Amino acid sequence: VLRRSKHLIPTVARLCLISTYLEDGIRMWVQWSDQAEYIQHQWNAPAVAGHSFVIANMLLQLAGCAMVLLRCRVEIACAMLASVLLLQSVAYQILWESNFLLRNLAIGGGVLLLFVESRVEARSLFAGLPSTGEGGRHRRWLLLSGRLLVLLMLATLARFDTAVYMLNFGIDLLLVLLIAVGYKTKLCALAASLKLLIINLIANPWWSLAATSTRRDVMRFDFFQTMSVIGGLLLVVAVGPGGVSLDERKKRF
Numbered sequence: 001v002l003r004r005s006k007h008l009i010p011t012v013a014r015l016c017l018i019s020t021y022l023e024d025g026i027r028m029w030v031q032w033s034d035q036a037e038y039i040q041h042q043w044n045a046p047a048v049a050g051h052s053f054v055i056a057n058m059l060l061q062l063a064g065c066a067m068v069l070l071r072c073r074v075e076i077a078c079a080m081l082a083s084v085l086l087l088q089s090v091a092y093q094i095l096w097e098s099n100f101l102l103r104n105l106a107i108g109g110g111v112l113l114l115f116v117e118s119r120v121e122a123r124s125l126f127a128g129l130p131s132t133g134e135g136g137r138h139r140r141w142l143l144l145s146g147r148l149l150v151l152l153m154l155a156t157l158a159r160f161d162t163a164v165y166m167l168n169f170g171i172d173l174l175l176v177l178l179i180a181v182g183y184k185t186k187l188c189a190l191a192a193s194l195k196l197l198i199i200n201l202i203a204n205p206w207w208s209l210a211a212t213s214t215r216r217d218v219m220r221f222d223f224f225q226t227m228s229v230i231g232g233l234l235l236v237v238a239v240g241p242g243g244v245s246l247d248e249r250k251k252r253f
Contacts, residue, residue, distance in 0.1 A: 010117065010238040017110045017231030018065040020224040021081055025061035028054050039091060053091060060084050074118035081111050102152045103225050109149025110232025116142050117239045136243070143242030147185075150232035151176045154192070157199065171195070179236065182245020186237045193233035200226040 028035055035057075036050035043049070060080045067077035085104050094100040116139055154172045159165040175195075178188045204223035209216040241247050 009234055013231045013234035013238055014068055014114065015231070016227045016234060017107075017114060018068050018081075018228070019231070020107065020228040021061040021084065022065045023220070023224040025058050025065065028058040028061070042091070042093065053087075057084060057087065060087075068114065071118075075115055078111050078115040078118070082108060085111075099156050102156050103229070105149050106151070106153035106156075106229045106232065107225065109146045109152070110228055110235060112142060112149065113146035113232055113235040113239060116146060116242075117235055120239060140243035143239065144182075144244040146232070147179060147182075147189075147236050147241065150229060150236065151179060153196070153226070153229040153232075179241075182241035182247050185241035185245060185247050189233045189236035193230045193237070196226060196230050196233070200230070 032051075032054055035054045036047070039045060039050040039053045040047060061084055064077045064080035064084070067073055067080075085108050089095050089101070089104055094104075119139065154176055157172065158169050160169065172192075172195075175188050175192045179185055179192065200223060204219045204226065206216050206219035206223055209219065
């Protein structure tokens with residue numbers, strides 16, 4: 001399966017990863033006045049500050065998404081998308097809310113993996129040119145950091161109410177440990193992404209709610225955030241675990 005879909009997975013991963021940014025950028029346009037008023041009220045700021053925040057947020061997200069899809073200056077696009085995470089975390093004061101923080105870090109891990117994937121893609125275009133060992137070392141540690149951050153999303157799903165939830169947590173924990181140490185990484189990341197997709201479709205069917213429902217917006221937000229993390233896991237499948245992994249050590253010995 002992995003061999004047959006190796007050209008499709010990176011594209012699907014990118015689409016999933018940017019989905020939350022695309023949805024939020026469009027929402028900024030549709031709910032412009034509401035978002036600007038919220039920032040004004042939250043920070044006791046003048047109207048120009050609220051509108052400037054909405055404009056910056058919208059442009060950074062939509063432009064970043066377009067650059068990723070067109071594969072144009074992807075490294076710059078990653079910096080733009082990462083800056084949105086930081087900007088929103090501060091503006092909406094969610095830095096210390098554990099659930100939001102873990103999700104943002106997981107999405108940030110996906111953006112980091114996208115950055116590494118774009119560098120790998122660029123290097124493949126100049127395969128004949130010599131590369132430095134320093135660049136390879138940086139890539140290995142960036143891949144490790146990215147995949148560990150992406151796994152934080154699974155921590156937000158932990159529940160212990162019933163035996164079914166505890167079993168689900170046990171499966172998640174096993175997948176997290178295997179991906180973290182880099183053992184059967186691509187297969188485990190694919191399994192985790194499919195599992196997360198099924199849970200997301202069951203837990204966040206925002207399309208089934210009335211357009212006037214306040215719950216619809218919350219559910220849609222959760223849905224697209226989860227899709228972005230699925231994109232990060234698919235990038236692990238596309239790029240691989242890197243040098244800091246048991247899979248890589250097995251190749252050497």
